[in-house]
Amino acid sequence: MPVDVRARRRYTAAVLGEYAAPEPTGVPEADPVVRGVVTDVSRHVLGVATSRGEERFLFEAATTFWRGGEVGVSDLRVGDDVLVRCRAGRWVAERIWAGIARVTGVIAGSSGEELEVDTGHTGGRRAVVVPYRVSGRIGVRHPVPEPGYLFDAIGVWEDGAFHASVPATTQPPFAVWDAAPPKAPAAVGGRVRGTVSWYDPAVGDPAQGDLRGAAYPALDRESDCGPECDRVRACRPLPLLSLGTTVGVRNECADRSAVLPLVDCAAVSSRFCDRCADCGGGEEGRIAQLTLASFLALGGRPETGCFAATLAVG
């Protein structure tokens, strides 16, 4: 009998009450974000093939463009995977990210400008190019780019390869096996403060580009993390959960919140005890990895990679 993880929330609510497993909610999006592929670009208008068909967005003087850094409209190309934050009811483009991508994990190999990064038991290994022009910037936050050290950078897809552009957060100058394991928490509450990052579910499956939800660093080994589970004790007191259960996520920087289903395993995030510097910093340690669509909907800026958040469970 195939397992329907969506039924889990319903049954959890039936057993424990709706408070323990609330239904996923949308975010009242003042500035909706649209994802698609560029079909046409001119000085004033961008054509994008989205899930609704072909849509057109007007540029205004304040429209900004990101492609590994701040760029101009001339850097957009037909065929680019773009995110468009719009206003005025999907008519005007406020900010456009082209080809944005991210790799988070533990460095497994290095050779010249190239790194191989182990993104965990669900993501496998990814090749990362750290171009010379950005190596200084990356090196400031990743002091030792050698096997065993943590890596988290935002960049762009170039010819099918990930090219790092900016580091997400500061990583420690020691290997993961030399990190002192966090002590067991004395108590676990229903609310956990920490850092939320993002990942792009479309990397493995392009149809998942608009997926709303979160990958969680503390999935139960017996149900979802599985025998290959490579998570460690996170530095935040995260309760063990399973796919299909729902959590409340509140962006403390943007004052937005939503109830999201757990849709993936973020075992590798459990190794990150970093702090998000985007809006004054929150608690150390990652509490969830949101899908890119959910991260944007909660007001996150993907080029900074994180925001301070509170996770509510049960």
Add this chain to the structure above:
Amino acid sequence: MTNVLDAVRETQVLVLAAILLAGAAAKLADRSPRGQGPAVLLPIAWRRPATLGHGAAEAVVASALIGVGGAAGDAARVAAAVLFAGGVVALVVLRRTAPEAGCGCFGGLSTTPVDWRSIARSGLLAVSALAAVGVPATAAGAAMRMSAGHGAVLAVEALVIGALSPELVESARRALRREPCAVREVPLRRTLARLRASDVWRINTAAVEGMEPVDVWRQGCWRFLLFPGRRSGRAVDVVFGVPLEGRRPAVRAVIADRETGTVLSALGGPADGGTRTVGRARGGRAAQEAEGATGEPSAATGSAAAEEGDGTTAADSQVPG
């Protein structure tokens, strides 16, 4: 006076054997990828072999102290002295190089950063091993001929070594402070055993098809198990919620129509007096309607009563997270 000295020296063999055996067992059992003690100064690939080798050497020396006398026994005592003296040097280096690392003397139990106590303990044991050279008795022999004098020396030495052992505090801390259930890894077989020992399981066995769950998931201190079932000819999902803590867990269950997802009955949970409005509305009314339609005896009421008799209004006291 000579007798007192002999008792002190003979007791050392016993103490050394006991400490080396405990250290060997703890090192061989340690599975930490980071490694413990001076091993953390080595490259990662060498740490585990080094820890295993150290533990094996301690086990060999301890075995020789227990059962081998004569020149071979003296060699074992010298070897013990070398091990402990080497430990002093290694711990001094470790304290300077990796001050946050534990001594690893007793594997994963020795996680307290190295301080003067661990170093003094190793030094004391090195001296005691040298003092035991030339004693004719083995550790086994000393244990069998234990006198009041031996007992007194042993008690004093246990106090001194205990005072120099941060592992005792760590052991007490671990014994007294259990990991919260929300983050504790709990084997599925233990949850299944809890479920099958419950009244809710016994009452619903007739509705369940198969002994193994088709889906299992977790929410903090609760684990849920879904079994396919059949009730009055209808295919149903029988979902059990098992608390992972407590000696007499208040197991809950819901039976839901597999096609529509409608909850037909809720047992032991919010439906019978809990504060969760959705549970009460869904389970309570749905259960009454279902039972009214089928004319079946009130299994929900029966099981709820059984649960209450089991002292299980813990529905409200055991919440996830």
